[in-house]
Amino acid sequence: MSLWYSIGNLMGYGGDMQPSTAAGRLLTVGLYVLSLVLAATYTANLASNLTLTKSKNIISGIDDIKNGMISPSRIGISLGTASEDYYLQVISKGSRDFHELKSQQDLYDSLLSGVIDTSFMDIGVAEYITNN
Structure with missing residues (x-):
């Protein structure tokens, strides 16, 4: 497995080759799960920050x-x-x-x-x- 393949899987590209061994497939599944968790965490954090900013009651007079x-x-x-x-x-x-x-x-x-x-x-x- 190359570094190019790992980065391609994290970014959603997939890479040029497919793993043929059990260890390679397990690593690919791990990379997919990691990319899913990272994307979900980023989305949740962004939504939370936007919601908190808009929910504050500010009075003007x-x-x-x-x-x-x-x-x-x-x-x-x-x-x-x-x-x-x-x-x-x-x-x-x-x-x-x-x-x-x-x-x-x-x-x-x-x-x-x-x-x-x-x-x-x-x-x-x-x-x-x-x-x-």
Whole structure:
């Protein structure tokens, strides 16, 4: 068996000769199985990567929260702020179904631990936090 025959079998070409011994046939079957496993593994990995990339929920603004793209229990809002008033009046119509945040550290901890997916706040506060 030559290297050319082995590579030809892995690539699906087949080669110019056919094995005549039992060992050659066994090696050919092994090469076919190996090429099948490699192709299946590559296909599964590619499909998995494409699926994970498309399945992430990315919001672009407050309208996505209003339209229910995120569960209300996964939205964190600081208590006693204008954001809380806005959420209660405009988004939830008075229902306190959000995750209550008591401090900025609580906001960070909740985001990092996966308790909440998003939070929104006044632009002045957001700019201050972002810049400092």
